[in-house]
Amino acid sequence: MTEKIQSLTGMNDILPDTVSLWQRLETTCRQVFAHAGFAEIRTPLLEATALFSRGIGDDTQVVQKEMYTFLDKGGDSVTLRPEGTAGVVRAYIEHALQAQEEVLKLYYMGPMFRYERPQKGRLRQFHQIGVEVFGVDSPFADAEVITLADRIAKGVGLSGYQLFLNTLGTKEEREPYLAKLIIYFSKFSHDLCGECQKRLHKNVLRIFDCKNPQCASVAEDAPFLMDDLSPRSRGHFESVQNALTVAGVAFEVKPRVVRGLDYYEKTTFEFVSDQLGAQSAFCGGGRYNQLVAELGGKDTPGVGFGMGCERVIMLMEQAVSVGAVREPPMNGIYFVAIADRALPEAPLQKARELVQRLRDAGVRADAGFEAKSLKSQMRRANKLGYAKAAILGEDELAKNVVTLKDLVTGEQSEVPFEELCKIPPPPL
Ligand code: HAM
Numbered sequence: 435m436t437e438k439i440q441s442l443t444g445m446n447d448i449l450p451d452t453v454s455l456w457q458r459l460e461t462t463c464r465q466v467f468a469h470a471g472f473a474e475i476r477t478p479l480l481e482a483t484a485l486f487s488r489g490i491g492d493d494t495q496v497v498q499k500e501m502y503t504f505l506d507k508g509g510d511s512v513t514l515r516p517e518g519t520a521g522v523v524r525a526y527i528e529h530a531l532q533a534q535e536e537v538l539k540l541y542y543m544g545p546m547f548r549y550e551r552p553q554k555g556r557l558r559q560f561h562q563i564g565v566e567v568f569g570v571d572s573p574f575a576d577a578e579v580i581t582l583a584d585r586i587a588k589g590v591g592l593s594g595y596q597l598f599l600n601t602l603g604t605k606e607e608r609e610p611y612l613a614k615l616i617i618y619f620s621k622f623s624h625d626l627c628g629e630c631q632k633r634l635h636k637n638v639l640r641i642f643d644c645k646n647p648q649c650a651s652v653a654e655d656a657p658f659l660m661d662d663l664s665p666r667s668r669g670h671f672e673s674v675q676n677a678l679t680v681a682g683v684a685f686e687v688k689p690r691v692v693r694g695l696d697y698y699e700k701t702t703f704e705f706v707s708d709q710l711g712a713q714s715a716f717c718g719g720g721r722y723n724q725l726v727a728e729l730g731g732k733d734t735p736g737v738g739f740g741m742g743c744e745r746v747i748m749l750m751e752q753a754v755s756v757g758a759v760r761e762p763p764m765n766g767i768y769f770v771a772i773a774d775r776a777l778p779e780a781p782l783q784k785a786r787e788l789v790q791r792l793r794d795a796g797v798r799a800d801a802g803f804e805a806k807s808l809k810s811q812m813r814r815a816n817k818l819g820y821a822k823a824a825i826l827g828e829d830e831l832a833k834n835v836v837t838l839k840d841l842v843t844g845e846q847s848e849v850p851f852e853e854l855c856k857i858p859p860p861p862l
Pocket residue numbers: 516517518519520548550555556557558560561562564565566694695715716717718719720721737738739740741742743744745
């Protein structure tokens with residue numbers, strides 16, 4: 435027997451039975467983004483490796499261990515994008531988008547790639563829906579992107595999640611703080627894991643990311659950055675919090691939310707849910723005021739988030755199973771053609787003709803492609819969530835009518851073909 439080829443580890447098919455949730459998430463996002471004045475941008479999946487090593491940071495876990503990097507046939511080092519921000523920033527610079535709008539609000543959706551150890555909620559190909567706002571260093575912009583993520587989460591039926599908020603201050607403010615951290619962690623260096631001992635001098639903030647219980651316990655008593663912030667940064671952070679309160683977004687200030695990517699400064703945040711297991715963050719983001727300049731553009735502030743679709747879908751599935759998200763209402767007409775003894779094909783032919791007329795008029799309609807028993811066709815109409823079954827047999831055909839059965843109430847009546855085709859489409 436020929437050997438079957440399987441999908442790659444950590445790269446999942448999204449099958450038709452969950453696609454409706456994906457579509458609901460995407461539709462909700464597009465609506466929320468359109469109302470807030472965000473335009474879509476689509477960038478390539480493959481970019482020059484240097485974009486990510488410079489953009490995300492050479493010392494980060496993502497760049498060090500997780501990138502799908504290879505030489506293309508021309509010998510250039512290319513990488514499958516591990517996140518969306520760097521590519522959007524590249525496009526922003528390359529196409530001089532700042533010249534089009536002083537403040538530019540963009541969103542994107544699509545697959546990202548990280549060579550991580552797969553586990554629940556952690557994949558090698560996963561999807562993000564993200565936003566980036568360029569050109570303004572206002573706390574209102576930070577609050578706007580956070581509020582968008584909150585409204586999307588609520589819009590798809592999620593509840594019981596938490597928003598953790600932090601500020602990393604500016605690069606200058608962080609310098610003396612990092613020195614303090616190095617002194618602090620050096621005192622406990624023998625308690626830190628091998629990885630954190632390396633982080634101590636390379637990128638000390640990363641120690642807060644470590645899941646090792648001993649490192650986490652040492653990190654608990656480390657100094658807080660908040661104490662070193664300038665009045666300006668402190669004011670920015672307070673304004674973000676005020677704006678979130680006004681928008682009705684609940685949050686908790688968590689000084690240890692450092693994020694896994696190096697480009698952040700000032701506001702950072704994560705949406706987490708304890709229903710997700712170890713990979714609890716379903717959205718993360720923050721402000722990155724140096725990134726555009728670091729990637730060769732003009733000094734331009736930015737802020738955004740990336741939402742992990744697979745994790746949001748897992749939460750939506752749970753919400754559906756407890757009834758917090760409603761199934762879409764039944765709608766449309768399913769034709770049930772009963773084979774005629776004299777002209778076996780005639781009812782099916784008529785059914786297919788009427789299906790097309792209804793579809794052309796904007797009504798959801800379907801029928802089988804072959805003659806089947808009445809019972810199996812009715813079962814299919816119910817399974818597919820149709821509101822009505824239009825039964826078409828020898829008698830109906832002779833009278834130019836269908837027997838229209840309401841699949842909710844069971845009521846039925848004869849309806850002429852011409853009238854059936856005048857049924858107005860349901861509102862979208
Ligand atoms: P990130 O925190 O690396 O941020 O990723 C954002 C979200 O993507 C995470 O909260 C998580 O839900 C999801 N995610 C990350 N890795 C995986 C994975 N291996 N499997 C499944 N889901 C995953 C960024 O990527 C930034 N670009 C966000 C941003 C935009 N910051 C500013 N603008």
